[in-house]
Amino acid sequence: xxxxxxxxxxxxxxxxxxxxxxxxxxxxxxxxxxxxxxxxxxxxxxxxxxxxxxxxxxxxxxxxxxxxxxxxxxxxxxxxxxxxxxxxxxxxxxxxxxxxxxxxxxxxxxxxxxxxxxxxxxxxxxxxxxxxxxxxxxxxxxxxxxxx
Numbered sequence: 001x002x003x004x005x006x007x008x009x010x011x012x013x014x015x016x017x018x019x020x021x022x023x024x025x026x027x028x029x030x031x032x033x034x035x036x037x038x039x040x041x042x043x044x045x046x047x048x049x050x051x052x053x054x055x056x057x058x059x060x061x062x063x064x065x066x067x068x069x070x071x072x073x074x075x076x077x078x079x080x081x082x083x084x085x086x087x088x089x090x091x092x093x094x095x096x097x098x099x100x101x102x103x104x105x106x107x108x109x110x111x112x113x114x115x116x117x118x119x120x121x122x123x124x125x126x127x128x129x130x131x132x133x134x135x136x137x138x139x140x141x142x143x144x145x146x147x148x
Contacts, residue, residue, distance in 0.1 A: 003047070004046055006043075007043065014053065024053055027066070051080075072088055086102065087128060089126075
């Protein structure tokens with residue numbers, strides 16, 4: 001059974017500030033497909049939403065600009081949601097930035113030395129799979145504590 005969480009619960013469980021969460025909401029990081037909306041209705045977030053929130057926050061903490069983090073996450077959303085992405089990597093490029101959503105370490109290593117050529121000098125890598133597991137563990141513990 002899928003569980004959904006209020007914004008205040010995610011802030012408490014994940015330790016992310018309300019301002020940070022609201023900033024990502026304003027950028028459209030989350031979708032509200034099939035959820036009630038309107039005055040007086042709590043917006044609810046899935047564990048997938050919580051994972052994306054932590055991934056975005058960690059990318060910015062690592063020095064990635066918020067718009068770059070948002071673009072990489074938004075464009076990779078389908079694969080992030082289905083769990084096939086284990087790493088999200090971002091690097092400066094000649095005209096902006098490049099990003100890669102990869103499923104294994106071998107693919108990640110090809111970014112550093114792409115087929116015998118020199119790779120980017122600076123790459124920010126976020127371990128999405130580890131973040132997903134940590135977020136799910138925290139949310140599960142929260143639900144278990146709440147049930148007591």
